[in-house]
Amino acid sequence: MSGGATTETTTAAPPRPQKHISGRARAERRLGWMLCAPAALVMIAVTAYPIGYAIYLSLLRSDLRFPDETEFIGLSNYVTVLTSSLWWSDVWHTVFITVVSVALELAIGMVLALIMHRAIFGRGAVRTAALIPYGIVTVVAAFAWRLAWSKAEGGFVPVLLGFDTDPLTSTSWTYVVAIMAEVWKTTPFMALLLLAGLALVPDELQEAARVDGATAWQRFWQITVPLMKPAILVALLFRTLDAFRIFDSVFIITGSTQNRGVETVSILAYNELLNRLNLGLGSTVSVLIFVCVTIIAFLFIRGFGASLGQQQGGS
Amino acid sequence: MEGQSAGRERVFWSIALLIVFVSALFPVFWIASLSLKDPATVGDGRLLPSKWSFENYSGIFDQDIFTAALRNSLGIALIATLIAVVLAAMAAYAIARLDFPGKRLILVAALAIAMFPPISIVGPLYELWRSVGLYDTWAGLIIPYMTFTLPLAIYTLSAFFREIPWELEQAAQVDGATPFQAFRKIIVPLAAPGVFTTAILVFIFAWNDFVFAISLTSTERAQTVPAAISAFPGASQFSQPTGSIAAAAVVVTIPIIIMVLIFQRRIVAGLTAGAVKG
Numbered sequence: 001m002s003g004g005a006t007t008e009t010t011t012a013a014p015p016r017p018q019k020h021i022s023g024r025a026r027a028e029r030r031l032g033w034m035l036c037a038p039a040a041l042v043m044i045a046v047t048a049y050p051i052g053y054a055i056y057l058s059l060l061r062s063d064l065r066f067p068d069e070t071e072f073i074g075l076s077n078y079v080t081v082l083t084s085s086l087w088w089s090d091v092w093h094t095v096f097i098t099v100v101s102v103a104l105e106l107a108i109g110m111v112l113a114l115i116m117h118r119a120i121f122g123r124g125a126v127r128t129a130a131l132i133p134y135g136i137v138t139v140v141a142a143f144a145w146r147l148a149w150s151k152a153e154g155g156f157v158p159v160l161l162g163f164d165t166d167p168l169t170s171t172s173w174t175y176v177v178a179i180m181a182e183v184w185k186t187t188p189f190m191a192l193l194l195l196a197g198l199a200l201v202p203d204e205l206q207e208a209a210r211v212d213g214a215t216a217w218q219r220f221w222q223i224t225v226p227l228m229k230p231a232i233l234v235a236l237l238f239r240t241l242d243a244f245r246i247f248d249s250v251f252i253i254t255g256s257t258q259n260r261g262v263e264t265v266s267i268l269a270y271n272e273l274l275n276r277l278n279l280g281l282g283s284t285v286s287v288l289i290f291v292c293v294t295i296i297a298f299l300f301i302r303g304f305g306a307s308l309g310q311q312q313g314g315s
Numbered sequence: 316m317e318g319q320s321a322g323r324e325r326v327f328w329s330i331a332l333l334i335v336f337v338s339a340l341f342p343v344f345w346i347a348s349l350s351l352k353d354p355a356t357v358g359d360g361r362l363l364p365s366k367w368s369f370e371n372y373s374g375i376f377d378q379d380i381f382t383a384a385l386r387n388s389l390g391i392a393l394i395a396t397l398i399a400v401v402l403a404a405m406a407a408y409a410i411a412r413l414d415f416p417g418k419r420l421i422l423v424a425a426l427a428i429a430m431f432p433p434i435s436i437v438g439p440l441y442e443l444w445r446s447v448g449l450y451d452t453w454a455g456l457i458i459p460y461m462t463f464t465l466p467l468a469i470y471t472l473s474a475f476f477r478e479i480p481w482e483l484e485q486a487a488q489v490d491g492a493t494p495f496q497a498f499r500k501i502i503v504p505l506a507a508p509g510v511f512t513t514a515i516l517v518f519i520f521a522w523n524d525f526v527f528a529i530s531l532t533s534t535e536r537a538q539t540v541p542a543a544i545s546a547f548p549g550a551s552q553f554s555q556p557t558g559s560i561a562a563a564a565v566v567v568t569i570p571i572i573i574m575v576l577i578f579q580r581r582i583v584a585g586l587t588a589g590a591v592k593g
Contacts, residue, residue: 025414032415039406039465040421046461047428050436050443057438115331120324122332128579129339135571135582136343137523139541140564144342147349153557154358156345184342189586196587245432248525252545266434266526273438274530286435293432 051290057283064277077284086268087285091292094264097175097250098243101182105239106232108183109190116191117198130188138185142252145181149173150256171261174254178262181249186242190235197231198224230304237300241293265289343568350561357558371562381563383535384543388567391453391539392521395460400514403468404506410469411476422473425466433462437530444531451532456539459527464517471516474588475509512585515578519571540567 061073081087116126133141151158151166158167167173201224209219225232247266254262263271269289273282349357353366354374375381410418440459441450449455479502487497528542538546544563547556575582 028413029415032409032413032418035405035409035413036418036421039402039469040424042402042461043424043428043465046458046465047431047436050439053439053443054435057442112335115328115335119328119332121328124579126332126335127583128575129336131575131579131582132343132572133339135519135575136568137525137541137564137571139525139544140346140568141342143544143560143564144346147557147561148342148345151360153555154360156360156362159360160362184338188339192583192586241430245434247434248541251525255545266432269434270437270526270530273441279438279442283438286432286438289432290435293430297427297430 051287054283054286054290057279058287060280062278062280062283064279073280077280078288081281081284081288087265087288090263090265090268093262094244094246094266097179097182097246097262097264098240101179101186102236102239102243104179104183105187105190106236109187109194109235112187112191113194113198116195130191133185134188134192136185138248139252141185142181142249145177145184145249146253146256149177153256166257168253168257169259171259174257174259174262178250178253181253182243182246185249186239190239193235193238194228194231197228197235200231201227233300233304237297237304240296240300244293244296245289265292343572346561346564346568350558350565352558352561354558357561358555371558372566375559375562375566378559379535380538380543380547381540381559384538384540385566387453387532387535387537388522388539388541391456391460391537392518394453395457395464395521396514396518398457399461399464399468399517400472400510403465403472403513404510406469407472407476410473411479412481422470425469428462429466429470431462433459433524433526436462437526440527441530451534451537453537455531456524456527456537459531460521460524463524464521467520468513468517471513471585471588472509475513475585476506479505479509508581509585509588512578512581515574515582516585519574522567522571 058077059072059074060070061077062070112130116123116130119126146155146168147153148155149157150168151163152168157163168177205223205227206219209223214222245266246264247270250262250264251267251270254260265285266289269282269285272278272285276282345362348363350371351367351369352359352364352371353368354370356365357371359365406421409415410421436459440455444450444452444455449458481502483501483505484497487501488494492500523541524539525541525545528539529545532538532542540563544560544567547559547563
């Protein structure tokens with residue numbers, strides 16, 4: 001390689017600088033790849049390999065209780081799962097929790113972001129307070145909510161609100177508690193992402209609109225929100241994908257009652273894999289969750305492309 | 316007129332801040348109050364303890380299940396953080412400073428993997444770990460933790476590294492510093508805050524994991540705190556572990572609160588760096 005380069009430099013003078021740069025560029029390229037290789041290899045090893053293995057397992061009849069009956073059965077696990085009402089009701093529970101909590105988080109998170117952005121005092125303190133729910137272990141947060149609402153475990157809420165029965169034995173109240181726990185825990189993250197977006201909205205624009213007589217409400221919807229659209233989309237993407245995988249909080253909140261009316265797809269996969277030890281069906285559910293998450297991400301990114309294109313066109 | 320409206324504004328913000336404080340901190344206050352109830356009165360349905368006691372705390376620290384879990388959680392989260400930050404720092408340095416094809420791909424892949432549902436790989440790992448002897452070991456958790464710690468670290472660090480004025484390094488070399496001196500005296504101090512912030516975030520994520528912990532561990536050998544709390548036995552077969560759960564919850568929350576209080580500004584910078592500039 002280097003020999004070729006030197007002969008060229010001796011014969012033709014003009015391309016020399018370019019050849020020189022490409023030699024350096026090649027070294028830079030190699031160094032870049034070498035530095036990224038360990039991280040890239042680990043990421044592939046810990047995700048691509050297991051997901052490939054999960055796909056393989058999903059094509060088997062594989063039940064750890066009956067190891068001798070393991071055999072290749074093609075797509076029939078998928079037929080079993082996709083024709084079962086349990087899968088579809090769990091998909092519905094998950095979608096419901098995701099949509100309601102992300103919508104609430106967006107609304108409350110926007111208010112919180114505006115407070116953190118505009119407050120005339122105490123901004124640092126508010127930020128600290130908001131980060132505490134974010135930092136708390138999800139299982140701990142879920143226990144705080146469950147123990148507050150569970151009549152059987154001595155929560156204060158049933159006493160305060162005068163419940164005759166345990167609210168956590170009712171499916172609709174369990175939804176309320178699970179969604180509140182989720183919203184409490186993750187709204188700060190949403191708010192911080194939105195706050196970063198708010199910081200990009202120029203103050204002069206707000207000022208100009210105020211001078212022109214726009215009310216605060218008009219300024220919010222017609223200046224702040226359109227300019228924040230990319231930040232809002234990023235926040236929604238992160239939170240929707242995260243909420244769709246919801247496991248910890250629902251698992252803990254329904255832990256004492258085993259209420260399957262709020263079972264989510266991740267919990268279904270867990271039960272199939274680790275309680276029923278059915279690796280084939282459990283992996284099928286896992287692969288389907290992976291597909292769902294991919295579809296959600298794909299839809300969002302198409303939305304992004306459109307909105308970013310619009311932004312660039314406008315500016 | 317002016318003074319009146321400024322006063323009204325102060326009242327408005329005071330109320331707004333008060334609402335935020337109460338809603339952010341009330342559940343923490345409740346679990347702390349619950350943990351301080353006398354074990355006999357844990358189930359009394361009152362917000363505040365009628366009889367204060369530290370018995371729940373002495374109870375959990377007497378149980379191996381909790382002390383072992385605390386040790387496992389700390390060890391596993393620290394090692395996972397260290398590995399992820401070292402590997403990610405190399406990659407992020409390359410992404411920020413060098414020009415090579417595929418660097419966008421690394422970032423996109425990191426982002427895609429960050430969105431990955433952990434439950435999707437629990438089955439294969441459970442099967443695999445049991446056959447290779449990694450089930451219920453520290454390594455058996457540290458390895459899957461790379462699926463979320465590494466992408467987070469790469470993303471956050473490359474956002475931080477992009478902000479570093481790398482020309483300073485050359486300037487120092489022009490002024491007579493050796494490359495190593497330039498790196499140590501100029502680049503390390505500039506990069507350290509970003510690396511440190513990333514480490515805090517990664518640690519919080521690893522400390523938080525539950526899905527892998529309950530699926531891939533079963534005993535005190537490797538069970539982490541979230542898994543241990545969810546499996547707490549009552550003091551006897553007929554008593555509920557509510558008091559122990561509350562006390563354990565407070566114990567694992569304290570380090571997080573301390574970190575948040577000290578590093579609040581950095582955590583915010585780290586959380587938003589990756590998301591906005593990426």
